[in-house]
Amino acid sequence: MPALSSSPAIEAEGLHKRYRSTIAVDDVSVSIGAGEIFGLLGRNGAGKTTTVELIAGLRRPDRGAVRVLGLDPRRDRARIRQVLGVQLQDSHLHAALTVAEMVGLYRSFYPAPLDAAELIESVGLTESRRVRFEKLSGGQQQRLSIALALVGRPRVVILDELTTGLDPQARRQMWATVESLRDSGVTVLLVSHAMEEVERLCDRVALLDAGRVVALDTPAGLVGRVGFAQRVTFRATEPVPGGLLESIDGVEQVRVDGDTVVVEGHGDLLQAVSVGLVRAGVVAVGTRSEQATLDDAFLALTGRRLDNEEETTR
Numbered sequence: 001m002p003a004l005s006s007s008p009a010i011e012a013e014g015l016h017k018r019y020r021s022t023i024a025v026d027d028v029s030v031s032i033g034a035g036e037i038f039g040l041l042g043r044n045g046a047g048k049t050t051t052v053e054l055i056a057g058l059r060r061p062d063r064g065a066v067r068v069l070g071l072d073p074r075r076d077r078a079r080i081r082q083v084l085g086v087q088l089q090d091s092h093l094h095a096a097l098t099v100a101e102m103v104g105l106y107r108s109f110y111p112a113p114l115d116a117a118e119l120i121e122s123v124g125l126t127e128s129r130r131v132r133f134e135k136l137s138g139g140q141q142q143r144l145s146i147a148l149a150l151v152g153r154p155r156v157v158i159l160d161e162l163t164t165g166l167d168p169q170a171r172r173q174m175w176a177t178v179e180s181l182r183d184s185g186v187t188v189l190l191v192s193h194a195m196e197e198v199e200r201l202c203d204r205v206a207l208l209d210a211g212r213v214v215a216l217d218t219p220a221g222l223v224g225r226v227g228f229a230q231r232v233t234f235r236a237t238e239p240v241p242g243g244l245l246e247s248i249d250g251v252e253q254v255r256v257d258g259d260t261v262v263v264e265g266h267g268d269l270l271q272a273v274s275v276g277l278v279r280a281g282v283v284a285v286g287t288r289s290e291q292a293t294l295d296d297a298f299l300a301l302t303g304r305r306l307d308n309e310e311e312t313t314r
């Protein structure tokens with residue numbers, strides 16, 4: 001096998017998967033470098049889970065090819081199992097086994113597994129180590145499935161919806177776990193629909209929509225495609241004179257929805273808008289300023305927000 005540093009850890013080319021009438025994955029190609037944290041971000045049903053199942057060798061693509069550390073995940077199953085850790089949504093684990101028993105069982109599959117007590121502690125399950133899987137909360141089950149993905153010291157890890165259903169503290173703990181994986185050179189493929197998580201953790205992100213990669217870049221690179229950098233929102237106590245906001249330096253777009261005004265643009269927008277309103281004698285209340293986010297990038301690229309509740313907003 002060639003030196004890992006010079007060859008991608010994961011290479012998928014032209015992946016295609018159809019379930020009856022649904023095209024779940026449509027010509028997806030990604031090349032993920034060793035030691036990278038790579039995010040697959042998209043709405044529910046975008047094809048994220050199917051894509052990682054194809055990469056992990058759990059499903060057969062209709063077309064396309066996959067290599068993980070130079071191995072074919074479907075042909076080289078035994079070797080893949082030693083180097084690839086997979087945590088999928090809805091893992092069906094043995095309901096009657098306790099946390100400690102499950103970790104013990106999985107440790108037996110690997111030549112140099114992680115220390116059981118340390119692993120259980122790292123996912124915050126020490127107090128629950130004698131609790132059976134079926135009695136764990138959803139968040140605890142999820143943390144156990146992550147521990148089991150890591151137990152064999154994999155060089156590549158696939159994590160599907162890492163922190164869905166976890167409380168904020170457990171979520172931060174999981175993020176720290178992923179960051180320490182990266183620090184030790186492990187390649188992480190992270191599936192998520194939580195943009196905050198992706199923005200914080202990922203070196204690069206593929207935005208997936210309706211089975212296709214619509215953009216692939218660093219989080220900052222994706223946000224840079226939005227067309228504006230800042231958004232200022234306020235409520236006007238009286239109508240804003242026509243053209244006033246549009247004439248302010250840096251303003252790109254103005255939207256008015258009832259008494260709420262949204263201004264998008266570049267530079268020190270908050271300062272510029274505030275000064276412009278004061279000069280015109282307009283009193284603004286509830287003013288807030290935000291940076292453009294991955295969600296804005298997703299909206300700009302697909303016309304829909306990542307958040308499934310909110311359909312097209314412009």
Ligand SMILES: Nc1ncnc2c1ncn2[C@@H]1O[C@H](COP(=O)(O)OP(=O)(O)OP(=O)(O)O)[C@@H](O)[C@H]1O
Nearest residue numbers: 019022023024042043044045046047048049050051
């Ligand atoms: N086993 C299956 N049989 C039929 N259709 C499927 C199957 N698995 C997924 N699909 C469909 O394929 C599409 C992609 O699903 P997939 O689970 O890969 O998306 P996802 O982005 O992971 O979504 P989620 O975040 O909801 O898991 C969806 O339309 C889904 O309904």
